[in-house]
Amino acid sequence: MNKPTETAPPALALEAVERRFHQADAPPLEVLRRATLTLRAGEIVALVGPSGSGKSTLLQIAGLLERPDAGRVLLAGEDAGGLGDGGRTRLRRRDLGFVYQYHHLLPEFSAEENVVIPQMIAGIGRRAARARARDLLERLGLGPRVKHRPGQLSGGEQQRVAIARALANAPRVLLADEPTGNLDPKTADGVFGELLRLVRDEGLAALIATHNPDLARRMDRVVTLRNGAVVAG
Numbered sequence: 001m002n003k004p005t006e007t008a009p010p011a012l013a014l015e016a017v018e019r020r021f022h023q024a025d026a027p028p029l030e031v032l033r034r035a036t037l038t039l040r041a042g043e044i045v046a047l048v049g050p051s052g053s054g055k056s057t058l059l060q061i062a063g064l065l066e067r068p069d070a071g072r073v074l075l076a077g078e079d080a081g082g083l084g085d086g087g088r089t090r091l092r093r094r095d096l097g098f099v100y101q102y103h104h105l106l107p108e109f110s111a112e113e114n115v116v117i118p119q120m121i122a123g124i125g126r127r128a129a130r131a132r133a134r135d136l137l138e139r140l141g142l143g144p145r146v147k148h149r150p151g152q153l154s155g156g157e158q159q160r161v162a163i164a165r166a167l168a169n170a171p172r173v174l175l176a177d178e179p180t181g182n183l184d185p186k187t188a189d190g191v192f193g194e195l196l197r198l199v200r201d202e203g204l205a206a207l208i209a210t211h212n213p214d215l216a217r218r219m220d221r222v223v224t225l226r227n228g229a230v231v232a233g
């Protein structure tokens with residue numbers, strides 16, 4: 001196994017991240033309180049905690065989709081805090097892939113096109129993008145389905161396409177929010193296994209929020225959030 005050297009910066013680091021939401025007639029809601037966590041290259045980490053503990057908010061901030069009120073987010077050692085919106089978009093496109101509970105695939109495009117399009121947005125030529133899409137979809141067992149549109153695929157197949165799309169641009173870090181939460185338990189188990197295998201094969205780091213303790217146990221490490229603070233991990 002390729003071990004990163006001790007001096008390599010973590011793939012993702014959150015340092016004392018705070019996020020609060022203002023409320024009309026009440027003190028601000030403190031959603032993240034000095035949340036700190038580090039993902040080493042290739043490490044797969046479960047993010048768990050009760051409903052409302054701040055998991056989705058933390059993933060939004062780690063994914064550079066929201067800014068923290070305090071604290072820092074570093075991707076491969078690069079501090080996203082000092083960047084403008086353009087720089088953050090560049091970093092997000094280069095380093096991050098996302099999988100959500102609902103797949104958000106483009107319904108009028110085939111499975112293959114759904115995986116090709118984000119690559120073309122990133123400047124990759126159509127031929128290379130198509131080869132990458134085919135490879136990922138085949139590795140997810142979707143070889144015979146690449147020309148199907150999302151509406152012609154099962155829920156598990158749609159979520160596999162969403163996984164291929166997230167990995168298409170070879171990100172450094174995968175962020176996932178209940179990636180199999182919308183599937184029945186048996187399908188969820190299979191899709192989750194595929195996700196873990198592909199993430200390991202590609203050597204990515206991953207931070208995956210889940211309510212499912214069985215899925216959390218299959219990851220390298222578990223980080224627990226309670227009331228917006230990291231209490232274990």
Ligand SMILES: Nc1ncnc2c1ncn2[C@@H]1O[C@H](COP(=O)(O)OP(=O)(O)OP(=O)(O)O)[C@@H](O)[C@H]1O
Binds near residue numbers: 031051054056
């Ligand atoms: N934009 C917002 N404005 C106000 N409050 C918000 C906003 N986004 C999230 N919250 C609040 O922040 C808290 C944490 O929400 P978050 O979605 O991060 O929790 P979670 O751990 O992902 O929950 P779940 O497991 O139910 O998905 C909740 O109390 C939520 O109502």
